[in-house]
Amino acid sequence: APMLSEISLNKNSFSGSISETFINCSSLTDLELPGNVLSGVIPGYLAELSQLVALNLDSNNFSGSIPDKIWSSPSLMEISVKSNYLVGGLSPLISNLKYLERLYLDENFLDGPLPSELGDLGSLAVLTANNNQFKGVIPKEIGKCLQLATLDLGHNKLYGQIPPEIGKLPDLVCLVLSHNWLSGPIPKEICASAPKVYDIPESSFLQHYGLFDLSWNMLNGSIPEEILNCNMAVELSLQGNRLSGPIPATIAHLSNLTTLDLSNNGLLGSIPTSLSELIHLQGLNLGNNNLTGGIPSELGRITSLVKLNLTHNQLSGELPNALGNLTGLTHLDLSHNTLTGQIHSSMANMISIVGLYLRDNRLSGNISGLLSNTKAWHQVQSLDISNNLFDGIIPPTIGNLSSLSTLDLHGNSLLGSIPVEIGSLSQLIYLDLSHNHLSGVMPSEICNLEELSVLNLSSNELVGEIPKSGICINSSVSSFAYNEGLCNDDCDRVYDTMKNPSSSLLSPGALLGITIASTCGCLSLILVVVMRWKMIIANYDHGEVGMKKAKLKGELLPTDSDEFFFSDKLKEPLSINVAMFERPLLRLTLADLLEATNNFNKANIIGVGGFGTVYKASLPDGKMVAVKKLGHSRMQGHREFLAEMETLGKVKHRNLVSLLGYCSYGEEKLLVYEYMINGSLDLLLRNQTGAS
Numbered sequence: 001a002p003m004l005s006e007i008s009l010n011k012n013s014f015s016g017s018i019s020e021t022f023i024n025c026s027s028l029t030d031l032e033l034p035g036n037v038l039s040g041v042i043p044g045y046l047a048e049l050s051q052l053v054a055l056n057l058d059s060n061n062f063s064g065s066i067p068d069k070i071w072s073s074p075s076l077m078e079i080s081v082k083s084n085y086l087v088g089g090l091s092p093l094i095s096n097l098k099y100l101e102r103l104y105l106d107e108n109f110l111d112g113p114l115p116s117e118l119g120d121l122g123s124l125a126v127l128t129a130n131n132n133q134f135k136g137v138i139p140k141e142i143g144k145c146l147q148l149a150t151l152d153l154g155h156n157k158l159y160g161q162i163p164p165e166i167g168k169l170p171d172l173v174c175l176v177l178s179h180n181w182l183s184g185p186i187p188k189e190i191c192a193s194a195p196k197v198y199d200i201p202e203s204s205f206l207q208h209y210g211l212f213d214l215s216w217n218m219l220n221g222s223i224p225e226e227i228l229n230c231n232m233a234v235e236l237s238l239q240g241n242r243l244s245g246p247i248p249a250t251i252a253h254l255s256n257l258t259t260l261d262l263s264n265n266g267l268l269g270s271i272p273t274s275l276s277e278l279i280h281l282q283g284l285n286l287g288n289n290n291l292t293g294g295i296p297s298e299l300g301r302i303t304s305l306v307k308l309n310l311t312h313n314q315l316s317g318e319l320p321n322a323l324g325n326l327t328g329l330t331h332l333d334l335s336h337n338t339l340t341g342q343i344h345s346s347m348a349n350m351i352s353i354v355g356l357y358l359r360d361n362r363l364s365g366n367i368s369g370l371l372s373n374t375k376a377w378h379q380v381q382s383l384d385i386s387n388n389l390f391d392g393i394i395p396p397t398i399g400n401l402s403s404l405s406t407l408d409l410h411g412n413s414l415l416g417s418i419p420v421e422i423g424s425l426s427q428l429i430y431l432d433l434s435h436n437h438l439s440g441v442m443p444s445e446i447c448n449l450e451e452l453s454v455l456n457l458s459s460n461e462l463v464g465e466i467p468k469s470g471i472c473i474n475s476s477v478s479s480f481a482y483n484e485g486l487c488n489d490d491c492d493r494v495y496d497t498m499k500n501p502s503s504s505l506l507s508p509g510a511l512l513g514i515t516i517a518s519t520c521g522c523l524s525l526i527l528v529v530v531m532r533w534k535m536i537i538a539n540y541d542h543g544e545v546g547m548k549k550a551k552l553k554g555e556l557l558p559t560d561s562d563e564f565f566f567s568d569k570l571k572e573p574l575s576i577n578v579a580m581f582e583r584p585l586l587r588l589t590l591a592d593l594l595e596a597t598n599n600f601n602k603a604n605i606i607g608v609g610g611f612g613t614v615y616k617a618s619l620p621d622g623k624m625v626a627v628k629k630l631g632h633s634r635m636q637g638h639r640e641f642l643a644e645m646e647t648l649g650k651v652k653h654r655n656l657v658s659l660l661g662y663c664s665y666g667e668e669k670l671l672v673y674e675y676m677i678n679g680s681l682d683l684l685l686r687n688q689t690g691a692s
Helices: 044-048 068-072 092-096 116-120 140-144 164-168 225-229 249-253 273-277 297-301 321-325 345-349 396-400 420-424 494-499 508-540 544-552 590-596 638-648 681-686
Strands: 006-008 030-032 037-040 054-056 061-064 078-080 102-104 126-128 133-136 150-152 157-160 174-176 181-184 211-213 218-222 235-237 242-246 259-261 266-268 283-285 307-309 314-317 331-333 338-342 355-357 362-365 382-384 389-393 406-408 413-415 430-432 454-456 461-465 485-487 577-580 605-609 612-618 624-630 659-665 668-674
Touching: 044 068, 068 092, 092 116, 116 140, 140 164, 225 249, 249 273, 273 297, 297 321, 321 345, 396 420, 590 612, 590 624
Parallel strands: 006 030, 030 054, 037 061, 054 078, 078 102, 102 126, 126 150, 133 157, 150 174, 157 181, 174 211, 181 218, 211 235, 218 242, 235 259, 242 266, 259 283, 283 307, 307 331, 314 338, 331 355, 338 362, 355 382, 362 389, 382 406, 389 413, 406 430, 430 454, 461 485
Antiparallel strands: 577 659, 605 612, 612 624, 624 668, 659 668
């Protein structure tokens, strides 16, 4: 044992304490014990191992505080204690670790203020303390850590202003301060010392690179023009604050941006046309602001866009035809604005669209142009154009949307009969055609849709008998109400039943009982709302129980409105072939994988190989996986690919990463692997502590 220099026991089931286990390992340089069930306190003797350079105790059950002796180690360059049950604060003695380069404290219960002595760590390159309970201000002395490249203090209870001294860090490429109580303006000096030119190679190793996340705080004031200095930013997240004023046109100088999220603020003015210069942009979210004016046609030049969200603003004018150029767009949300005019047939060129949301505008005309290319829209899962002024018929080509799960056309002036082709949409879950002028008989095929759980055809001009099958038997009368010519199984008029409730079989006593029950129900609803509000406040305060439950899943996921786009609209059925082996995962859709990887954002890349790029992904249930996106040069037929994946899924070996599933859609081939918390062999070979 005294001659051992490296011990690596990753991801086993070792338990108990290590109070004396390694006390005689005087030559130890690397101690790696992540992914076990070790418990007890972290022993202070580890600091007396004079050769120890790297200490990794991640994902165990260690408790208590970090012993002061650790901060006196003469050799430690890396300390990682993520995902344990550690409590207490950071000691000012931390300044003794003169050689410390990387400190990972995420997902514990550490609290108290961050010591100003952090500024004495001249070699510190990485400091992450996400998901703890640190409070107080961010010490300005952190601006003295001139080697600092990654600073992650998200999900704590920090308050006060962002210290301008952070702008003195010339190598900072990852700054995460989200989900705190920070206030005041974004300092103009935020990236004052950043290099003027920052080109990111396409094939570089980019995990955490360029992530600037100040979201979900109480920051106010305008976005400073000097934001253009943050030219290393790949993802800029400022959502969920109290920012005001216009969107600065200088954001367009951030040429490496793939994600820009300014939603849930109070931004004013028009959308800058200069955003079209962001040629690598994949996600643009400006929703829930007070933006005015039209949608710039220049946005149609950003052909890399995957998600565009402009919902809940005051945008007006017509939809620009240039949006049809966005052939890679999967989600478009323009709902809750005051848009007018007709939808041009060029919109049908958005052949990758999965979710289209145009509700609550003043759009008019027929929808035939929008649905003129439905054979190329077979991947569409949500179509919501409700509460507009559309007229004309529902074109029969809507039956080509074979993956559709949500169809909401209510609140328009649509005419004609309900196309029988809707009955072929086997994955349809939600169908609302209410408050139109639809006529004719109800197609019985709709009633027999097995997945359909919500049906509303009320307030139309339908006639005939309601089919006696499927959901039409189980639906309430209100689903068919106010169709004057429609009748139920004994041909009592549904319209008359709804219009004259006294003609029903309910006695006055029963009506009184219903009134009392309704009153009690309202009071109960108010109580539920109050309790839910308290739960939200409790979650914002980072309750220990909730955080630990999430931690035990592997990694804490964003909550509240953290989901970048359309989180409330992505509850979709399976639309692409995803197979799982041994331990099935969730039913995944293309939208799930896009959301799990944040639109295959460069910030989530954990590896690049000859066959494709690997992304770290967080599934809806909290499970961390690795998603490999195969290059298009790997040409292979769909059937051959599926056969190969079925075979690989059954191959198990202790030295092979488990294949959990796959996804084949068009030319896209995606593999879902088990996520290795310690990275790849390539990472270990190229990033050993102290390596040049």
